[in-house]
Structure formats: structure tokens, C-alpha cells
Amino acid sequence: MRAFAETLDSLSTTQSRNGKLALLTAYLRAAPDPDRGWALAALTDGLPLRIAFRRILSDLMAARTDPVLFKLSRDFVGDTAETVALLWPTPADPVTPPRISEVVDWLLNAKPSEHAVIIASVLDRCSVRERWAFLKLVGGAPRVGVSARLAKTAVAEIGGQDVSAIEEVWHALKPPYTELFAWMEGSSERPDPGSVPVFRPLMLAHPVEDADWPSLDPLDFAAEWKWDGIRVQVSAKSGEVRVYSRTGDDISPAFPEIRSAFAHTDVVADGELLVVRENTVAPFNDLQQRLNRKSVTSKMLRESPAHLRLYDLLFAHGEDIRALSFEARRERLESWHAEDRPLLTDLSALVPFTTFAELEEYWRGAREAGIEGLMLKRRASPYLAGRPKGHWFKWKRAALTLDCVLMYAQRGSGKRSSLYSDLTFGVWRTRDGANERELVPVGKAYSGFTDVELRDLDRFIRANTTETFGPVRAVTPKLVLEVAFDAVQPSTRHKSGVAMRFPRIHRIRWDKPADEADTLDATLAMIDRPAA
Amino acid sequence: MRPVETWLYPASLGLYCEPGDFYIDPPRPVDRALITHGHSDHARSGHAHVLATPETIDIMKVRYGANCAGDFQTAELGQTKTINGVSVRFVPAGHILGSAQIVLEYGGRRAVVSGDYKRAADPTCRPFELVPCDVFVTEATFALPVFRHERADSEARRLIQSIARNPERTHLLGVYGLGKCQRMIALLRAEGFDAPIWLHGALVGLTALYQNLGIDLGDCRPASTAADADLKGALVMCPPSALMDRWSRRMGDDPVRVFASGWMRVRGRARQRGVELPLIVSDHADWPELLDTIVETGAEDIWVTHGRDDALVHQLSLMGRRARALALVGYDDDAE
Numbered sequence: 001m002r003a004f005a006e007t008l009d010s011l012s013t014t015q016s017r018n019g020k021l022a023l024l025t026a027y028l029r030a031a032p033d034p035d036r037g038w039a040l041a042a043l044t045d046g047l048p049l050r051i052a053f054r055r056i057l058s059d060l061m062a063a064r065t066d067p068v069l070f071k072l073s074r075d076f077v078g079d080t081a082e083t084v085a086l087l088w089p090t091p092a093d094p095v096t097p098p099r100i101s102e103v104v105d106w107l108l109n110a111k112p113s114e115h116a117v118i119i120a121s122v123l124d125r126c127s128v129r130e131r132w133a134f135l136k137l138v139g140g141a142p143r144v145g146v147s148a149r150l151a152k153t154a155v156a157e158i159g160g161q162d163v164s165a166i167e168e169v170w171h172a173l174k175p176p177y178t179e180l181f182a183w184m185e186g187s188s189e190r191p192d193p194g195s196v197p198v199f200r201p202l203m204l205a206h207p208v209e210d211a212d213w214p215s216l217d218p219l220d221f222a223a224e225w226k227w228d229g230i231r232v233q234v235s236a237k238s239g240e241v242r243v244y245s246r247t248g249d250d251i252s253p254a255f256p257e258i259r260s261a262f263a264h265t266d267v268v269a270d271g272e273l274l275v276v277r278e279n280t281v282a283p284f285n286d287l288q289q290r291l292n293r294k295s296v297t298s299k300m301l302r303e304s305p306a307h308l309r310l311y312d313l314l315f316a317h318g319e320d321i322r323a324l325s326f327e328a329r330r331e332r333l334e335s336w337h338a339e340d341r342p343l344l345t346d347l348s349a350l351v352p353f354t355t356f357a358e359l360e361e362y363w364r365g366a367r368e369a370g371i372e373g374l375m376l377k378r379r380a381s382p383y384l385a386g387r388p389k390g391h392w393f394k395w396k397r398a399a400l401t402l403d404c405v406l407m408y409a410q411r412g413s414g415k416r417s418s419l420y421s422d423l424t425f426g427v428w429r430t431r432d433g434a435n436e437r438e439l440v441p442v443g444k445a446y447s448g449f450t451d452v453e454l455r456d457l458d459r460f461i462r463a464n465t466t467e468t469f470g471p472v473r474a475v476t477p478k479l480v481l482e483v484a485f486d487a488v489q490p491s492t493r494h495k496s497g498v499a500m501r502f503p504r505i506h507r508i509r510w511d512k513p514a515d516e517a518d519t520l521d522a523t524l525a526m527i528d529r530p531a532a
Numbered sequence: 533m534r535p536v537e538t539w540l541y542p543a544s545l546g547l548y549c550e551p552g553d554f555y556i557d558p559p560r561p562v563d564r565a566l567i568t569h570g571h572s573d574h575a576r577s578g579h580a581h582v583l584a585t586p587e588t589i590d591i592m593k594v595r596y597g598a599n600c601a602g603d604f605q606t607a608e609l610g611q612t613k614t615i616n617g618v619s620v621r622f623v624p625a626g627h628i629l630g631s632a633q634i635v636l637e638y639g640g641r642r643a644v645v646s647g648d649y650k651r652a653a654d655p656t657c658r659p660f661e662l663v664p665c666d667v668f669v670t671e672a673t674f675a676l677p678v679f680r681h682e683r684a685d686s687e688a689r690r691l692i693q694s695i696a697r698n699p700e701r702t703h704l705l706g707v708y709g710l711g712k713c714q715r716m717i718a719l720l721r722a723e724g725f726d727a728p729i730w731l732h733g734a735l736v737g738l739t740a741l742y743q744n745l746g747i748d749l750g751d752c753r754p755a756s757t758a759a760d761a762d763l764k765g766a767l768v769m770c771p772p773s774a775l776m777d778r779w780s781r782r783m784g785d786d787p788v789r790v791f792a793s794g795w796m797r798v799r800g801r802a803r804q805r806g807v808e809l810p811l812i813v814s815d816h817a818d819w820p821e822l823l824d825t826i827v828e829t830g831a832e833d834i835w836v837t838h839g840r841d842d843a844l845v846h847q848l849s850l851m852g853r854r855a856r857a858l859a860l861v862g863y864d865d866d867a868e
């Protein structure tokens with residue numbers, strides 16, 4: 001527990017990705033099995049424990065602290081587990097904390113009624129940093145800024161492998177991942193996924209840049225629409241079906257109808273998950289409602305039915321066809337689909353073209369048609385994990401722009417931590433029946449400017465701060481930012497009622513008076529219509 | 533016997549001793565002020581007459597100039613003076629160099645105004661001395677049970693280890709300029725760190741004063757005189773406000789930001805400031821020290837000046853003691 005506590009402690013205050021990765025790798029390399037595997041579980045899919053954590057903590061503290069002092073402390077600290085770690089009486093004599101594996105064993109084998117006693121006895125044997133780490137370990141998501149993917153990347157570093165190698169076996173493994181570490185350290189073979197439909201890392205596209213066009217030959221490429229849903233992979237084998245997100249998270253429980261549709265198949269397919277009602281793709285928001293759910297209600301299944309638009313096939317009847325060309329895979333996709341006919345699916349149509357000028361006509365019509373843009377796929381390319389250069393291009397529909405007013409700024413992270421680089425901006429709203437206008441925030445952006453512009457912005461922000469809240473500064477509303485974005489969507493989270501997708505700063509309008517910035521009405525008029 | 537509250541009480545200009553006709557640490561200029569220590573929320577400029585320890589007077593002169601008060605009278609630690617029939621004695625508070633508790637006796641009763649204090653060891657000042665009393669006037673900066681500071685020497689070792697592990701990165705240590713700065717330097721020296729320590733301009737004057745007063749801090753140099761190459765992998769100290777400031781860009785792309793403060797006990801505080809290595813070192817009493825000290829004084833009444841008076845008054849009432857918040861204005865609850 002000691003080494004884990006030190007690592008988690010440092011992770012919680014380290015901002016750079018490389019710094020975090022180095023800390024994690026060093027820990028996973030040095031820690032013994034099975035402790036490191038349980039730690040890895042806590043940082044990825046969670047430990048397989050069912051503990052009534054909140055109730056136990058509040059019972060334990062009720063017996064040990066005054067309720068008024070606990071509340072004052074909790075309010076100050078802002079995190080219950082951390083408050084408990086800080087308030088727990090520190091033992092008078094030096095103590096040795098138990099190993100992670102001991103703690104997990106005790107909790108796995110205990111009755112729920114025994115959990116509180118075990119947790120208390122572990123806390124009694126820990127220093128304050130260890131208590132915090134222990135509570136983060138068993139309390140669910142530790143929230144120290146480490147994604148599951150970063151943790152897997154650290155494992156891969158041990159074996160000098162790419163993270164995709166870990167991802168390909170991940171879903172066939174169970175904590176404490178002993179065979180995974182053995183494989184990375186070269187003391188055993190790659191674990192056999194057996195009959196588990198595992199995740200295969202996706203192939204991703206680069207945005208097409210103006211400079212790319214001259215080197216591209218239209219004859220080498222196929223084009224498809226870029227659909228506005230969630231990119232997923234369906235992996236099916238022996239009646240077992242999993243739906244994986246782009247990053248390899250298992251999102252199957254949220255989409256039971258897709259699982260049933262593929263139950264009779266043996267494939268790994270790549271596609272876009274959409275909500276489709278009466279042959280019309282519903283707004284992205286409807287799909288969002290279904291994501292991140294452990295289970296779905298029949299009402300949701302009825303009102304927001306899932307649909308899979310298929311792009312590609314990676315495995316067909318157990319055969320790995322990723323090395324085949326896109327064209328060959330497309331043929332296999334079509335013949336398999338015609339044969340197995342899974343419900344709730346269709347094929348993403350190829351867009352016929354012979355010249356890029358012709359394709360540009362389609363591209364211009366994309367927004368009108370409610371489609372995100374076009375994909376260009378090299379006909380000869382195999383299916384490659386990650387974002388290889390020169391194979392797939394995304395050609396997003398042209399951005400929309402609005403003139404917004406800078407309202408708040410926040411410090412960036414890592415190398416930008418001394419600069420105010422996260423910008424929140426708003427547009428003018430006229431209250432009903434009032435003559436006065438007020439600014440309402442519509443989005444936040446932290447890219448699109450050059451380093452020089454960033455320094456100028458930073459200077460402006462420091463010179464025009466009206467209030468400071470922690471890392472955030474409120475700024476006199478007088479600087480106009482021309483913001484480019486992909487779309488405007490309704491949002492209940494923002495006071496303005498709208499949220500921008502993919503906003504970035506297009507130009508800084510030092511010249512333009514804030515009065516002349518755009519209005520909320522103009523913003524609302526840009527809300528997406530459903531696509532056909 | 534005259535109950536203490538009849539001759540010592542909060543008045544509009546600060547905590548006032550009526551028979552003595554003086555204020556203690558008044559936030560606004562007065563005719564006669566007794567100053568516990570040199571921190572700016574306790575020692576202000578513009579009083580007509582100031583009584584303080586020699587070190588506190590030196591600190592005030594460095595900060596505000598030689599003419600920051602009409603006249604200065606020194607109070608040697610341990611000596612007793614009488615002011616208009618009130619007996620006055622300055623006793624070490626263990627907070628920073630020159631810091632004192634002020635012991636007042638009048639009408640057969642004794643009150644101790646402790647100013648800011650700590651019980652933990654500090655190589656740059658004399659240790660806290662306990663004085664039994666009827667009324668104990670205490671601070672409450674860290675009066676929440678979550679505040680239990682770490683041992684300062686082991687925190688200094690953590691910093692030295694981090695410097696050894698990251699030889700390419702500048703370590704930028706944020707510290708309160710008076711007291712914490714010099715204590716951290718002394719702690720690092722005691723742990724064997726003998727490389728030059730570079731100081732932000734705001735820390736230079738007071739550090740030089742400590743050295744002139746005989747506290748050995750080793751090789752300290754103004755950061756303004758450093759070549760950029762000198763700063764690479766070095767230890768640079770600055771006030772907390774400069775940690776994220778434009779000034780910090782001189783420290784390369786990716787300095788390790790360190791902050792030594794009692795507030796670093798709480799992770800959110802460290803994250804909010806972008807601190808990568810929080811060191812829990814404080815010049816104020818933590819929760820157990822506050823409670824132990826109050827109990828040891830045997831005081832019947834405890835008056836709380838500033839900080840988390842809500843939590844401390846509540847805890848003392850649970851312990852069966854008479855406690856009240858003085859609600860004095862003008863103290864900085866957050867500075868450390």
C-alpha cells in the first residue's frame with residue numbers, strides 16, 4: 001500500500017501526461033503481483049467489489065467525530081474520502097499498512113456486514129496518505145486524472161509494446177491481471193482471449209488539410225458520409241456480443257438491442273451508432289441520453305432506438321481480414337451483411353464520384369443535409385490500429401462562426417499553466433420585455449490561437465480582470481472573439497440553453513466593439529436539424 | 533480582582549487594554565501599539581508609538597521603512613515592563629523570528645495574547661513558552677480537525693528527493709516571504725542541501741535581515757542575477773503569488789511547482805494552485821497543538837481572534853470550556 005499511496009499521491013498533483021505516465025510505469029514495474037494488478041483494476045474498470053461505501057464511511061465517522069466538526073471539515077475539503085483520511089486518528093506508534101492484495105482478499109471474502117470493520121482496521125494501520133489512497137482504491141473512481149487508456153499505456157511500456165496490444169486482450173482478462181504482467185515481462189506468452197469477443201483498436205482518420213489535396217488522386221479513394229453518432233465496434237463470437245467505444249470501453253449494457261441483433265454472428269464490425277426514428281437520424285443529444293447507462297428502461301428502448309450504420313469489417317467468421325485492402329473488406333462486409341442480415345443495421349453508403357470537384361458539391365450540401373461531412377478512404381489501405389498517416393481523411397463540413405465576447409478565462413495545464421488559455425465566451429441576450437442586454441456563456445475554447453496571440457490574450461486578461469475565483473478570472477466584457485464551431489445544440493447545462501460543438505478561436509477581433517457581437521437569437525437559429 | 537473583559541476588549545481600532553491605554557496588533561494606526569510579530573496583518577505602519585521585540589522592529593523597518601512609526605521601544609523577551617499600572621511581558625511564540633506572546637497582568641488577573649504561534653521546532657526562532665493564565669487569546673488559522681501538519685524536516689527531505697529525481701527541472705518553491713521562507717531554507721540546510729538557493733526579489737530583503745541577525749542560511753542569491761542556465765535544475769523560491777505568474781516562465785517549460793504551507797494538507801488547494809509537490813509545513817499551530825496549548829494554559833476563558841473560530845469555539849464548548857470569537861477585523865485568514 002505504501003508505494004501505491006505515494007504514486008497515487010503524486011499522480012493527483014502531476015499535470016503533464018508524460019509525468020503521469022512515468023509515475024504509473026515506475027509503480028507497475030516495481031510493485032509485486034497481485035498488488036499491481038488490483039491497483040491497475042482500480043485505475044481502469046474498477047475493483048470487483050460491492051461495498052456500500054458512503055454509508056460505511058458516514059457510520060464510521062459518526063462513531064469517531066462530532067457531526068458539526070465533520071461537516072465543517074467536509075465542506076472545507078470538498079471530498080468525503082479525503083476528509084475521512086484526514087480526520088481518522090493517526091496511530092501513536094509506527095504502523096505497517098497491509099498489502100493491497102490482502103485488503104482486496106479480505107473484502108472479496110467478507111459478508112457485507114463485515115465491510116465496515118475491515119475498512120476501519122485498515123485505516124487504523126495506515127498513515128494519512130495511505131488512508132487516502134486506500135479509500136480511493138476501494139471507493140470506486142479514484143479521480144486522479146488518469147484515464148483507463150493511460151493506465152493501459154503504462155502497462156504496455158513495461159513490455160515495450162503499443163497500447164493497442166493491451167487493448168486487444170484486455171476484455172478477456174480479469175483482475176489482478178497476473179498473466180498480462182507476465183506477458184509484458186516476457187515470462188509467458190500472450191494471453192489467449194479464448195471465446196471472449198475482445199476489442200480491436202480502431203483505425204482513425206486525419207482531417208484533410210488544404211496542402212493534402214494536390215497529392216491525392218481521386219481514383220485511389222472511396223468516399224462515405226461522416227455520420228454524427230458514436231463510433232463503435234461490435235465484437236461477436238459464440239453468441240457473446242460486446243459493444244465497445246472508440247477507446248475500448250465496454251458499453252454493451254447500454255445497447256441490449258444491438259447485442260441481440262448480432263447474437264447469431266461471428267464478426268468484428270466497425271460502425272456508427274445512431275438513434276434512428278422513422279428512418280431519420282435523431283439529434284446527437286438523444287444518443288447521449290443512452291450512453292453511460294448501466295441499464296436501459298424499456299421506455300428508452302422504445303423512444304430512442306439504437307441503430308448501427310456499418311463502415312467496415314475487421315473479422316469475418318473468425319478470420320482476421322484487417323490486412324486486406326479497404327475494397328476487399330468492403331466486399332466482405334457487403335456479402336456478410338446480405339447473408340447474416342442483422343437487424344437494426346445498414347451499410348454506410350459509398351458516395352460515387354470521379355473528381356474531387358464533384359465530391360466538393362456533396363461536401364457543400366452536407367450541412368443542409370444534416371451530415372457531419374465526408375470520409376475519404378484509400379482503397380488499397382489495410383485496417384491499421386491508431387491514426388496512421390495518409391490512409392483515411394475526414395473532410396468535415398465547413399465550420400460556422402459567431403462573434404462572441406470573452407467573459408472568463410482559466411489557466412491552462414502543463415506547459416500552459418502560467419497562461420490564461422481556457423476561454424469562456426458569450427453572446428448577447430435581451431431579456432423579455434427589457435431594454436437591457438446581458439451576456440450569456442455559450443462555449444469554452446482553448447485552441448485556435450498562435451503562441452503570440454496566446455501571450456497577447458494572457459496580457460489582456462490580466463489587465464482586465466474584474467474578479468478572481470481560484471484559477472478562474474472574470475474579465476471586463478470588451479474583447480470580441482470570432483469563434484468557429486461545428487454545430488449548436490440545445491443544452492440544459494448552460495444558462496443560455498445552447499452549447500457549441502468543437503469550438504475554437506478563429507480570430508481575435510481586437511478591433512470590434514463588444515456591442516456588435518452576435519446575439520443569442522442568432523445562435524439559436526443555428527441549431528441543427530435532424531438528418532435524413 | 534478585576535475580570536479581564538473589563539480591562540481588555542475589542543474596540544473599534546482593535547484589541548484594546550483600557551488601563552494601559554494601548555492596542556495589541558491594531559489593524560489601523562493608533563497612538564500606542566504593542567506588536568506581537570512582523571507579519572503585515574499584525575504589524576502595520578503609521579502608529580505613533582510601537583513596543584515590540586528588537587527583531588520585530590527590524591522587520592518592520594525593512595518592510596515599511598525606518599520611519600514607519602513615530603518611535604520604537606524595544607521589549608526584550610522575558611523582561612517585564614509596566615505601562616500605566618499594567619504589567620507587560622513579551623514571551624516567545626515560536627511563530628517566526630522575533631514573534632512574541634504578550635502577557636498582561638492587571639487587577640490580579642493575567643491574560644496572554646498569543647498572536648500567531650506554533651509548538652513545532654523551528655531553527656529560525658525561539659520556541660513557544662507556555663504561560664498559565666486566566667484568559668488565553670488564541671488564533672485559529674488552522675482550527676479544523678483536518679489540519680495536522682507533517683514534520684517539517686521530513687517535508688524538507690521530500691523536496692530534496694524531488695530535486696535529486698528531477699535534475700533537469702527547476703524547482704520553484706512558493707513560500708510566505710517572512711518566516712516560512714527562511715525556515716524552509718534553514719530546514720533544507722540542516723538536511724544537507726548546500727547548493728545555492730535563488731530568491732525572487734520579494735524575498736531578498738527579509739532573508740538578508742535574518743542572515744544579519746545571525747541565522748545561517750548558506751548561499752542565497754537573488755534570482756535576478758542568475759543566468760538562465762544557473763536556474764536549470766536549481767531551487768528557486770518565490771512568494772506564492774509568483775508561482776503561476778509571468779515571472780515563473782523564466783524557469784523553463786516545466787518547472788516543478790512546490791508550495792510549503794499548512795493549506796497543502798488539502799489536495800484541492802494544491803490542485804487549485806497547480807502545485808505538483810505540496811509540502812505541509814506551517815508556522816501556525818495545527819488542530820492538536822491548538823487544543824493542547826489551550827488546555828495547558830489552564831485558562832478559564834478562551835478568546836479566538838481570527839481563522840476558523842466557528843470550529844474552535846464549538847470544540848472548546850464540547851470540552852466544557854468558555855470560548856468566544858472576538859471577531860476582530862483586519863486579519864488575513866488565508867495568508868500562509
Ligand SMILES: [Zn+2]
Pocket residue numbers: 569571574627648
Ligand atoms: Zn503571523
